[in-house]
Amino acid sequence: VQLVESGGGVVQPGRSLGLSCAASGFTFRGYAFHWVRQAPGKGLEWVSLISYDGTKKYYADSVKGRFTISRDNSKNTLDLQMNSLTAEDTAVYYCALTGTYSGMDVWGQGTTVIVSS
């Protein structure tokens, strides 16, 4: 049972970046997934959630309108497209299968996004 994020890096303010999360070892299409981030030295911030079938998507106010979550159940992948990035988006980004209704707790290792000129 594993989640592996990729796509992090250094990006200039105002630019875009896409993150991916590859799942293995369980029935991906049966679960909702989260993105959670953590800015350097700060606490955890919930970012986004997508339902098991991709029809329902939810976002934190801080990213609504700029970030888009999506999934491909045929490829067992979860994505986060991040547009109009600012320095406040600098963080480690985790994909996660967790929470009250999931019955599971699986997190990726995290991928680092640095927004800097």
Add this chain to the structure above:
Amino acid sequence: AIQMTQSPSSLSASVGDRVTISCRASQDIGNDLGWYQQKPGKAPKLLIYAASTLQGGVPSRFSGSGSGTDFTLTISSVLPEDFATYYCLQDNNSPYTFGQGTKLEIK
């Protein structure tokens, strides 16, 4: 958005102490609350879900209680490996929200 107020922000304890961390929601969230442990450089780990249900593999010295707006995480007898930062997360209503975190330090 539902605000989660977690207290204290930091806590010093000795091995063997009983410690309690609280989270208060700005509105009724039923029992849709989880408690997470995070160690430096690592991903969070779910300890308790649905306010009081122990996640599989988590030691029984961890327990959760509460419903509605007031929730508590208790460690009955702290061990050295428990020194970490703890967060609550409400997943009742989007946007989901974490508490600010409680750093448990060695006294």
